[in-house]
Amino acid sequence: MNTALETLRKWFGDNNLTLSTSKSKAILFRKALNVMRALCGTKWGADPASLLNIYKGLIRSHLDYGCQAISPLTKTNEKILNSLQFKALRIIAGCLRSTPTNALLSECAEMDIKHRIIWLTIKYLARVHSISEHPLQSILEDLNEYCLTKEDYWKNREYPAIISAMHFLAPYVQHIKKFRNIPCYIIEHKYFTYELEYIELKLKKSELYEGYCKIYTDGSLDPIQEKVGIGMYVPQYEYSFHDSVPKMAQICTAETIAIHKACTFCLENDIKKAVIFSDSQSALKKLTSNKLNKDLDYITLLTKEMLINCNFNGTIIKLAWVPGHTGIDGNERADKNANLGKQLPITNNILLDKADVLAYCKKKYHNNWIKEWDNSFNHKGKWYKAIQPQFPKTPWFNKFSYTNRRHISTIIRMRTGHCLTDQHKFKIGIADSPLCECGQLGDLDHLFFGCEINKIPTFDLYQTLIQTHNTTGPLNIKCVLYNLTANTASAYDNVNNKILVDKMRQIGLPDKFALHLYELYQHRNLYIRTCDTLIGSRKTSVGLPQGGILSPLLYIIYSFDFETLFTNSNITVYQFADDYAISTQSTKIEDCPIALDKAITKAEKWFNENGSSIAQEKSLNWKEHINSTCKRASNALNILRVFGNKKWGADPNICLLFYRSLVRSILDYGSVSYGSANNCHLNKIEKIKNQGLRLCIGFLNSTPINIMESECSEPPLYLRRQIYMWISPFKDEIYTSDILPCYTVEYPKYNNIPKIIYLDCHRSKLSSTLNNLMFKHDLFTKWRHHEHIFTDGSKNGNYVGSAFYHHNKSTQMCYQLPSKTSSFTAELIGIREALRFCISYDDNTAFVLFSDCKSALQGIQNCNPTIDTNYIIIDILKLYNEILELNKSVEIAWIKGHAGIEQNEIVDKLAKQAAMTGGDRIHNFKIPSSDIKNLMKQRIRTQWNQWFLDYPSRENYKKLQTGILITPWFYHETNRSFIRTICRLRSSHCLHPYHRHKMKLSENPNCMCGELGDLQHWVMECPLIDQEQLNIMFTNLINLNIPVLRNTQLIVTTGGITVKF
The missing domain is CATH 3.30.420.10 (Ribonuclease H-like superfamily/Ribonuclease H)
Structure with a gap:
């Protein structure tokens, strides 16, 4: 026995197995770390998933080798190895040095070295016990017996990994099948x-x-x-x-x-x-x-x-x-x-085979590791524990389709709570103050949710985070909201009419009325009509009739006291018919589930007392809603199939109108809610959309989706679903009203719209001096006895201003507007404030207003009372009619901007000055919804264009179409066969011999002339094609200013061709 132990003590040339002679391995590890450092920086380089694979191949493999024999480690050596592991994980994740190690392990889904050594030892011992007469089995049994005889020695010491693994595996060894060889x-x-x-x-x-x-x-x-x-x-x-x-x-x-x-x-x-x-x-x-x-x-x-x-x-x-x-x-x-x-x-x-036993042991040992990982948060990383309550099986960024290292590192830093906020910089001693630029405490909550300076950039980042797959929210916010939605099971059918009568009396309804309804619903006759046969009657005295005109109102009366259950509590109840939403909020995330649990107990008691129950579902996955939506949209696609035959039928422009009104409207309805559904359900919606676009144009099934969307100018549905989330930061800045602005003006006043005078004598070809002289002549001859007011608006980036200038009295007013206001609205603000000035003018003076914005003046002149009408235009109409009622007159005229007219140049400078340096603030000014809508459209185009350019394939199409189309290229064309043919040519997916062979529709990829029948050959080189027809096609394309790539595959944007494709 002693001889065997002496032999064991000399493994690795280390008499005491302290790993002291293996410290040189640390040098190898550090060299491997240098490889990882060379591949990335904080803001650039390989994505964390690739670095994690490098870590496993270059560093963890060295740590694993021979680990079964080097445990237990001395504290010094254990510290060295842990330090190497944590350095590698920090490089992978891009974390700061202050990041807690338990958060690092969780983000990379890595077990610490100590527990990994034991797990690898368990795997090794399972392999030993699966081989009959393995020489190590008797040696390990002797070693275990020897350790058990030294119980006093091991009381205050850690068992070697091989002994700990033997104790863990002992109950399961008897179930392992032993063989003399590999099975x-x-x-x-x-x-x-x-x-x-x-x-x-x-x-x-x-x-x-x-x-x-x-x-x-x-x-x-x-x-x-x-x-x-x-x-x-x-x-x-x-x-x-x-x-x-x-x-x-x-x-x-x-x-x-x-x-x-x-x-x-x-x-x-x-x-x-x-x-x-x-x-x-x-x-x-x-x-x-x-x-x-x-x-x-x-x-x-x-x-x-x-x-x-x-x-x-x-x-x-x-x-x-x-x-x-x-x-x-x-x-x-x-x-x-x-x-x-x-x-x-x-x-x-x-x-059983050792693989079955190991799978069972892995689950057991992994649970032990998770318990120790949970306990580590009692001392550090409490912020992170609230975000990641469970240890992940794989890193979250493995499922993150976007591999920008800078973004992933930023999200990881926010998840761990250790990022370079002002408060954290102050905490680690690299800043003198913990305050933000706005004067508030610069912690992560403030930076992300409360700081006006960083409002838009941080919201963009948060949206990027939401779009990741199965990524936990990154922040602890100051107020956590929990919401529970519930539906009453068979709500109307379970109404107790006697209880209904009592509640009607409680709210003060007359007894006679309540009893009359009781008699009506307590003795009802039911009939069933089948074709021309009437079956019945059957008597019923339960519930309220489905579809009855009084049923919703009576059910509201029946459930009016539900909300009183939560009086004087932090519970808010929202009810719509038989649907309920119970919500609570708290500054502590752990308080919300407790409050909701108590609320559910009260709700269940109320439902039981009133003869109802909650319809329970285990998850809200939107499956049924999406399936119903797809079924309705599929029926609408049949209309497209009728009107959009491949070779005849409605032109694609008409088909796209059908698609948008009949199909896309169904897909958009409720998308704000079901947009959070699993991708397996959302993909059903995408398939319907793709079918619609193919039917509209006549694309082949093999045509890539991004090309179809570009040709039809239809953005991806996921971008349309994000509009509501993008609008959220501006909801307090958008104009809202209980009554639509178009209904605040009496309808006859819409007929009393100012007529716009367009001065056409100011030509850009004339000199500024001559333009100015001609304009002064107009003022003297046409408006000699009028007060002259000039208005203008200016937008430069995020700076918006408006102004008007009273020429006769040299009076001026300047206004600074919110950054999201459009230049169109800024021009309207100038006109509106000028009209208010006219009303405040004491004398019954005639006024003339000059503006250089033709679109704003046309918007006033062509005003129609619709829900999308800019409310500033409505205000202008009100003010104009008010001026007329005061027996004053006002005329509005358009003048050309930047044409040298002296007064217009003055008001232009005033508007720019108001935008950049500030002016008067308009009290309670709200941005028109149309401005935010246009902003969202621009944002969709920007993100869609970026996605289109980043798409990894179809480079030939990108050479032709360098960006998305705002409107389809065929907007003014009406020949369906013509448009379908050119679209197929543009996408390089048309039925030439090579493509037919590729789609397995033909056995031969060659043309009839014997050459490879690809698009380049078939259209440009084949001697069997009528060259005269090709010349006509190219002539038509040139006349339409369409670029044609002749030296590669034929890719065109439009044109005419008579060759059959």
Whole structure:
């Protein structure tokens, strides 16, 4: 015994196994760290997912090698290794040095070194125990006995990793099957090369297996109770079988054991032809794989050997897959048997492969690691724990489709709460003040939600974060809102009429009225009409009639006291008919679930007392709504199919109008709410949209989506769904009113609109001096006795101003407007304030207003009372009519801007000065919704254009179309066949021989002339094509100012062609 231990002590040339002689490895690790540093910086370089792979290949592999023998480490060596690991993780994530280590491990989904050493040791020992007569087994048992005799020594010391792993694995070793060799070498090689196959049956088709004995198998696993069962059902013999297997067995292994039992049944009952139905594709794929795999478990190998031997010996056994839980009788019976098998005690002696035992041990050990990870937040990282309550299986940025390192590093820093905010800079000693530029405490909450200076940039970043897949919100905000939505189960049907009468009395309704309604609903006759037959009557005294005109009102009365349950509490209730929303808010996130739980208890009590209940659903995934939306939109697509035939029918412009009004309107409705649904559901919406665009233009099915969207000028639906979120920061700045502005003016006044005078004598070709002299002449001759007022608006980036200038008295007024105000609205503000000035003028003087903005004046002159009318225009109409009622006169004239007119240049300077340096503030000024709408359109175009340019494929199309089209190129064309042909040419997806071959519509990719029939050859080079027709086509394209690329594939933007494509 002593000799063996002395031998062990000299591994690695280290007598005490302290790793002191292996410190030189730290130098290798640091060199690997330098490789990672060279590949990235804080704001540039490889994305974290790639760096994590480099870390695992260059650094973690060195740490793993021989780790089973170097534990326990001295504190010094453990500190060195932990330091190397955390340095690598900081490089990967781009975190600051102050970031807590437990947050670092979670962000990268990495186990710390200490626990990883033990887990790798467990894997190694499982492999040792899976080999019979392994020489290490007896040595490890002696080592364990030796350690147990030294209990006093280990009281205050840490066990070596190999001993800790042995204690952890001890209860499960007896279930591991032992072999003298790797299982894949136990059976003959011919069994691997033999091709087994299984058939996928999406529906049960018994006619495929006439004369076969049908056997259904299944396995069942309960992860909570840790029970595993198998089941089998043979309809021909009315035979059912169920049994339990060890709790370490995985579900795939249980399915394979069930198939093995079915094979045994065939042999025992001398069945010559049988088909085994299983709903486990993973088990069937393992059985039918003919690849030599060292990790293949022995149960699968033995089952495969039995299947092949049966076929060799004349017993034909086939495998088939059926979908589970779809109502197939035999599969349901097998599933029921497997569930029964879980409840039985384990009586068989089935030994499992080491892979099954390791999978079970991994789950157990991972839970132990997570408990220690949770406990570490008692001392540090409490901010991060509120954001990431559970340890992730994989890093969140692995599912992040956008790989910009700077963005990911920024989000990680915000998630950990350690980023360069003013407060954090002050905390780590690199700033003198913790305050933001606006004077408030510069913490992350303020910077992200409260700071006006950073309002727009931080909102953009937050939207980028929301678009990631399964990414937890990054911030602890000062007020957390929890909301619970509920629907009443059969609300109208469960109304108790006696309780309804009592509540009607409580709100003060007369007894006679209440009793009359009670008699009406308590004794109702129901009839059912089928075709021309009337069935009935049936009497009912329960609930309110569905569709009754009084039913919604009576139900509101029935539930009026629901809100009183939460009086004097932090609970807010919103009700719409039988739908309820219960919300609470708090500064502490842990208080919200407790408050909601108490509210639900009160609500359930109220529902029980009133004969109702809450319709419970486990999740809000929008599946039913999206399926219903897709069904309605699919029906609308049929109209497009009728009007948009490939070679005839309505032109694409008309079809796009049909699509937008009939299909897109259905897809947009409610998209603000269901936009958070899972991608598997949202993709259904995208498919409908893509079908609509193909039908409108006549694209082939192979045409890329981004090209179709560009040709039709239709932005992606996900951008349209984001408009509401983009508007959220401006909701307090947008003009709102209980009454639409267009209804605040009496309708006759819309006919009393000022006529605009357009002065056409000021030409840009004339000199400024001559223009000015001609304008003064007009003033003297036409408006000699008028007061002259000049208005203007200015917008320069985020600076907006408006002004008017009273020429006669040299009076001026300047106004500074919010940054999101459009130049159009700024011009209107100048006109409106000038009209207010006219009203305040004492004398009954005639006025003339001059503006150089023709669009604003046309907007006033062509005003129609619609919901989209700019409310400033409505104000101008009100003021104009008020001036007329005061017996004053006012005229409005347009003059050309920047034409040298002296007074116009003065007011232009005043507007620019107001925008840049500030002027008077208009009290309670709100931005018109049309301005925000135009801003959102511009933002959609910007993001759509960026997405279009970043799209990795279709470079040929990008050479032609360098950006998205605001309107389709064929807007003024009406020939459908012509437009369809050119669109196909532009996309490079048309039916030339090469593309037909690519789509497997033709066996030969060559043209009739023998050359490769691609687009370049077919249109530009083929001698069989009529060159005169091509010349006509190019002439038409040149006349339409359409660029044509002649030296590559023919890509055109429009034109005419008579060749059949």
